Amino acid sequence: MNSYEPKLVCFSCKFSWGYLTDEHVLLKQIKNWVPIICSGKVDSFHILNAFKQGADGVLILGCRGGDCHYQDGNYEAKKRVHLLHRVLESYGIEKERLKIELSIDPEGSKITQLVKEMSDRLRKLGPVKKIGERAGAASTV
Amino acid sequence: MWKTESRGIARAEEAVKQYLPPCQIKCPINEDIQRTNVLISLLPEDINQAREGIIQISEYLYQKNPFFNLCGYICGLCELECNYKSKGGAIRRRLLKRFLSDYYTDYLNQKDEFNIVKDKENVAVIGGGPGGLMCAYALSKKGYRVTIFEASNRLGGALWLIPNYRLPEDVLKTTVNSLVRIAGIDVKFGAKLGEGKLTIERLRNEGYKAIFLAKGTPYPRVLTFDGEVVEGQDLSGVMYGHTLLYEVSHGNIGPDYFRDKKLVVIGGGNVAFDVARTSKRLGGDVTIVCLESEDKTSKDGIPADEEEITAAWEEGIRIVYSRGVRKIIGEHGKFKGIDCPKCASVFDEAGFNPKFDCSDCVDLQGELLIITVGQLADRAFLQREGLVDERGRLVVDPFTLQSLKKDSVFIGGDVRRIGFMVEAMKEGMVAAESIERFLRGMDMREGRKRDYQGYSLPFRKDYKPEIEVVWIPPEKRMHFQLFETGLTLEEARAEAKRCVTCGPCVSCKACVSIGFEKSLYAVEVDRERCSGCGLCVYACNYDAAHLTTEIEGKIVSSTDMFKCKSCGMCVVACPSDARILVDDDTEQRITKVIASL
Numbered sequence: 001m002n003s004y005e006p007k008l009v010c011f012s013c014k015f016s017w018g019y020l021t022d023e024h025v026l027l028k029q030i031k032n033w034v035p036i037i038c039s040g041k042v043d044s045f046h047i048l049n050a051f052k053q054g055a056d057g058v059l060i061l062g063c064r065g066g067d068c069h070y071q072d073g074n075y076e077a078k079k080r081v082h083l084l085h086r087v088l089e090s091y092g093i094e095k096e097r098l099k100i101e102l103s104i105d106p107e108g109s110k111i112t113q114l115v116k117e118m119s120d121r122l123r124k125l126g127p128v129k130k131i132g133e134r135a136g137a138a139s140t141v
Numbered sequence: 142m143w144k145t146e147s148r149g150i151a152r153a154e155e156a157v158k159q160y161l162p163p164c165q166i167k168c169p170i171n172e173d174i175q176r177t178n179v180l181i182s183l184l185p186e187d188i189n190q191a192r193e194g195i196i197q198i199s200e201y202l203y204q205k206n207p208f209f210n211l212c213g214y215i216c217g218l219c220e221l222e223c224n225y226k227s228k229g230g231a232i233r234r235r236l237l238k239r240f241l242s243d244y245y246t247d248y249l250n251q252k253d254e255f256n257i258v259k260d261k262e263n264v265a266v267i268g269g270g271p272g273g274l275m276c277a278y279a280l281s282k283k284g285y286r287v288t289i290f291e292a293s294n295r296l297g298g299a300l301w302l303i304p305n306y307r308l309p310e311d312v313l314k315t316t317v318n319s320l321v322r323i324a325g326i327d328v329k330f331g332a333k334l335g336e337g338k339l340t341i342e343r344l345r346n347e348g349y350k351a352i353f354l355a356k357g358t359p360y361p362r363v364l365t366f367d368g369e370v371v372e373g374q375d376l377s378g379v380m381y382g383h384t385l386l387y388e389v390s391h392g393n394i395g396p397d398y399f400r401d402k403k404l405v406v407i408g409g410g411n412v413a414f415d416v417a418r419t420s421k422r423l424g425g426d427v428t429i430v431c432l433e434s435e436d437k438t439s440k441d442g443i444p445a446d447e448e449e450i451t452a453a454w455e456e457g458i459r460i461v462y463s464r465g466v467r468k469i470i471g472e473h474g475k476f477k478g479i480d481c482p483k484c485a486s487v488f489d490e491a492g493f494n495p496k497f498d499c500s501d502c503v504d505l506q507g508e509l510l511i512i513t514v515g516q517l518a519d520r521a522f523l524q525r526e527g528l529v530d531e532r533g534r535l536v537v538d539p540f541t542l543q544s545l546k547k548d549s550v551f552i553g554g555d556v557r558r559i560g561f562m563v564e565a566m567k568e569g570m571v572a573a574e575s576i577e578r579f580l581r582g583m584d585m586r587e588g589r590k591r592d593y594q595g596y597s598l599p600f601r602k603d604y605k606p607e608i609e610v611v612w613i614p615p616e617k618r619m620h621f622q623l624f625e626t627g628l629t630l631e632e633a634r635a636e637a638k639r640c641v642t643c644g645p646c647v648s649c650k651a652c653v654s655i656g657f658e659k660s661l662y663a664v665e666v667d668r669e670r671c672s673g674c675g676l677c678v679y680a681c682n683y684d685a686a687h688l689t690t691e692i693e694g695k696i697v698s699s700t701d702m703f704k705c706k707s708c709g710m711c712v713v714a715c716p717s718d719a720r721i722l723v724d725d726d727t728e729q730r731i732t733k734v735i736a737s738l
Contacts, residue, residue, distance in 0.1 A: 007738050011731075014657045020185050032734050036727055037658055041709040046731050054738040067638065069179075069652075070708035071599050071682040106185060 006122035008032060009050045010115050012061035013039045015069045018108025026108050030115055039063070039100070040073025044080055047098065051088070057097040057122045059115060064102050074102050093128055096121060160703050162644025163595040164234065167222035169567035172206055174219055174234055175644045179651035181237055181637035188630050192244060199245035202238075207278050207320045208271060208566060210246050211300070213238030214308045216563055224598035224643050230607025232640045233628075240633040246312050249319040257325060261285040262580050265349040267334045270298020271562045272355035272554025274320055275569030276576075281324040283577060288349070289326060292333035296321065298357050299516075299555060300562065302386040302412070304419050305621040310390075335522035341550060351576045354528075354544075355554035355569065358516035364407060366467050367497075373469030374512065378476030382408065382416035382513030389419055399425030405479060405505055407466055408513035409433040414449040416513045417458050422619050428459040428505065432484045432495055435462045441487040452624070455615040461505070465497055469510065478506040518556045528552065541575040541585045542568060551575055596643040596704075599682065608636045646706050662707045662722035664700040670719035671697040680714035682706075 009032045012018065018026055023035060032055075036042060039062030047058050060081065062074035078100050085095040099118060105111065164174045180198045184191040202209040217235030225232050261284040266273045269291035277287040295301065296317040300308070321328055332339060334356065344352060361381035364371045373379065388394050402425050406417045409431030417427045433443040443450065443462065453460065461481070468480040483501035488494065523529050528546050530536050536545040537552045544550040553568030578585050611626040618624040628636065642649065652658045664686075673696030677686040685704035691697050698720075700711070709727070712720045721728075 009734060009738070015183075019183060019655070019657070020190075032738070034727075034731055034734050036731075037652070038708055038710075041713060041727060043713045046735070050735050050738070053735045055735070066601060066603055066605075069642065070706060070710065071601070073708060073710065075602075076710065076713075106183070 004123060004127065006056035006119050006125075006127070007054060008057045008059060008115060008119050008122060009055045010034070010059040010061065010111065011036050011039065011042045011046075012111055013037070013063055013074070016063040016067065016104040016106070017061050018105065018111055020106040021108040026111065029112055033111070033115070038068065038070050038073035039077035040068070040070060040075075042077055042080070044084055047080075047084055048087070051093060051097075051128065054128075056125075056128055057099070057118055059118050060098075060100040061105075061111065061114070062100060062102045064104055067104070078102065094125060096125065097128070158592045158594060159648075160594050160596070160645045161648055162642070163222040163224055164219035164232075165644060165648065166593040166595050168219045169561075169563045170206060170570060172202065172209070172212075172219070173648070175640065175642050176649040176651040176654075177202060178232065178234070178237065178637045178640040179642060179649065180655070181240075182634055182640070183655065184630065184634055186631070186634070191630055195241055195244045196248055199241045199248070202241070203245075206566070207324075208275070208316065208562070209238055210242030210249075210312065211308065211316055212563065213240070213242040214312065215303060216561065218561065218563060222595075224596070225604070225607075225639065225641065228598065228601075228604035233608055233610070233636055236608070236610065236628050237633055237637055239625075240628045240630075242312065243627050246315050249315050249323075252319065252323055254323050254325060255282065257282060257284055259284055259286045259325065262350040263288070263348050264351050264353070264576060264580075265290060265344045266353045266355065268292070268298060268355040268357055268554065268556075269296040269317070269328065270355060270357050270554060270565060271300060272357075272565035272569040272572075273298070273353065274317060274326075275566040276353045276355065276553070276573045277326045277569075278320060278324045279570055279573035280576060281326050283573075285576075285580075287326050289321070289328045290332040290334055290339070290344075291328060291330050292336075292356075292359075294330045296328065298355075301390045302383065302415070304386070304389070304415050304422075306418070306422070306618070306624045307415070309623055335519065335525065341526050341547065345549065350549065350580055352550045353569070353572045353576065354550060354552045355556060355565070355572075356519060356522070357555045358518050358559060360517040360519065361512065362515035362517050364466055364469075364512045364514055366465060371466055371469055373471050373476070376469065376471040376476045376510075377474055378508060379469065379510045379512065382406065382412060382511050383516055385416055385511060386412070386419065389423075394423065397424045399423040399509070402426065402509055403507040404428070404509045404511060405430060405507040406511045406513060407431070407479075408515075409443045409445055410513070410515070411445050411449055412516075413513040414445045414453050416511055418449075418453055418456060420511065421453075421456050421458055422621060425509070428461060428507070429453070430461045430464050430466065430479070430481060430505065432465050432487050433462065434487075435460075441484075452612070455612075456619070457615065464503070465495060467497070467499070467502070470504075476508065476510050478504055479510065480504055516555070516559065523556075540589070541578075542572045543575055543579070543585065549579070551579075596645070599641050599643055601641060605639050607639070608632055645703055647703070658707070659726070660724060662709075662725045663702060664705055664707070664711065665721050665723050666698055666700065667719045667721075668695075668697050670717045671715075672717055672719075673697055674716065676714045676716060677711035677720060680710045682708070682710065686711050 011034050068074045081100040162175045165171050184194045219234050220231040223231035263286045266277045266289045269289045281287045361383040404420050404425040404427045406429045417429050421427050434441045463484045464481040465484045466479050470478045481503050483498040485498045486496045542551045542553045551572040553572045554565040613624050646661050677698050683704045685701045689699050
């Protein structure tokens with residue numbers, strides 16, 4: 001096996017994910033993890049910027065449908081992900097590299113698991129291809 | 142469990158106008174309902190892990206409301222104003238507090254005393270009911286040396302008249318006894334003011350600088366018709382509900398006291414229903430007769446709680462609405478029946494002023510008559526102490542509760558106006574504040590008036606129904622054990638999660654106290670950058686972002702800080718980076734992670 005380790009940025013909402021666990025312990029376990037007050041606060045700019053700076057994937061963890069503390073931040077995030085899929089694909093970046101999961105996990109054990117699962121998928125996809133390698137990328141739009 | 146830090150104490154800002162969720166406005170003592178609902182919703186799933194959090198939430202509530210666990214059994218006023226009512230039922234806040242109580246009441250027995258330096262004046266509190274206890278608690282916490290003078294041999298006052306099937310005796314006992322222990326309040330039992338040498342004058346001579354009089358209403362009100370006392374109330378078989386409940390609470394009445402007896406209970410309030418349901422449990426066949434009509438929403442509607450009426454009906458108690466009592470019929474000195482004319486109207490502009498249609502009368506037969514039409518204060522005592530006017534009414538400033546006859550005397554609770562437990566508690570709190578101002582020589586009124594404004598229901602795509610309350614079926618609950626089943630942890634979490642937190646953040650700050658956020662960030666708009674496009678107005682879920690016209694006609698956006706929840710949706714939506722959350726480090730944390738890739 002090669003030594004390629006994908007870079008995954010994970011945003012998770014504090015109201016549903018890992019709030020019962022010591023954040024500092026989890027921060028040591030999960031690389032590039034950013035706990036945030038609401039998944040709706042993750043800007044499209046942040047996501048695109050992550051890819052620009054070399055991320056191989058972005059994972060957003062929000063509250064279950066109807067559970068958002070701020071009414072519909074999770075729904076807004078989901079909408080954003082849906083639209084960004086189109087943008088990413090137009091650049092030849094596979095949409096599997098951006099994922100949103102709406103669920104609840106107070107203990108935070110699922111965060112580690114989901115990050116691992118997604119990292120495994122990213123490993124199979126390999127690094128984000130350079131512009132030249134993206135054959136026919138623009139035509140997908 | 143949570144790393145609660147001191148900066149997280151939710152304290153509503155001192156202001157003439159105060160924004161609160163509607164439930165907290167309805168609650169006479171403005172309990173921090175929203176905040177603790179959020180905290181309950183975030184409890185762990187496992188009860189052993191949740192216990193610590195439950196105690197933590199309870200401790201927080203206890204600071205302001207040492208009766209909150211009792212509220213969990215007998216209050217629930219807040220539910221009447223819950224915005225969710227229109228969408229599948231109010232958040233069952235009473236049951237949530239009952240849930241906390243199930244774990245906290247035992248803990249109270251071992252809770253440490255407050256560490257308070259008592260270096261202020263001596264204050265006497267007359268009466269150990271909820272009003273008196275609340276006042277003593279608040280003053281004691283401020284360093285006053287408080288002594289409660291209680292006429293009987295137990296604390297709790299009229300709370301003892303609430304039957305055990307609604308409020309278990311051990312919960313009541315633990316709560317009131319712990320309260321005086323924890324707050325370091327002295328209690329003198331069997332000390333009845335107005336009896337022997339114990340007078341207000343004497344207390345003052347003994348060095349009590351202020352007195353809170355909360356003697357309650359120790360006497361039952363007699364039955365009247367057209368302003369005249371109805372004759373026959375001295376017949377054998379006629380008694381007062383108040384007396385019955387008192388004797389039952391003292392364990393003086395055996396389980397089959399009313400076996401196979403036909404009883405008529407007069408009254409339409411919660412106390413009358415307590416009497417009826419108690420009598421039913423003592424083996425009686427019970428009929429309630431009340432002036433008021435069945436339709437609770439009408440001006441003459443029955444005052445008893447919906448739950449009480451439903452429970453009584455389930456238990457087989459008959460309710461005769463809209464009837465008064467003109468005559469009590471006796472035979473050989475024994476009660477035999479009542480003559481009940483139709484009640485055409487209960488209230489008019491003058492208030493309580495029942496009108497009857499005597500052409501429509503029915504006779505009701507029975508062996509026992511229990512009159513439960515209200516209670517009265519000890520008028521003779523109030524007169525002797527010179528606290529009433531020439532017409533026999535208490536002269537008290539309703540805002541400060543200060544007596545207008547004696548300035549070091551403050552009067553509140555049922556003795557002033559009969560109400561719910563929490564209303565007496567509120568008066569105790571008001572009196573405590575007034576006494577402090579009085580003794581410190583401060584202005585009695587300045588800055589105390591509050592004008593509350595509520596919020597409407599936030600939008601949700603779907604609404605969840607309220608939790609179903611489980612009552613023991615009627616055929617199995619004819620005893621004095623609790624008839625309502627409490628919530629499980631899972632149910633409590635789900636019910637608390639249903640709360641849509643319609644109130645403002647400033648009176649809640651649950652997220653701050655558990656470390657989700659550092660503070661409630663204010664939104665700042667860069668007027669140069671803002672193009673007035675209005676996307677923030679569209680993005681804001683709380684109607685907090687608005688467009689305003691600035692000088693030279695430029696349109697810019699602004700944020701109403703009373704409505705803003707600092708969620709940051711507008712910041713994300715703003716296409717020109719004109720909006721930021723002041724002091725929020727989320728942006729930096731994201732940038733740092735991305736830069737490290």
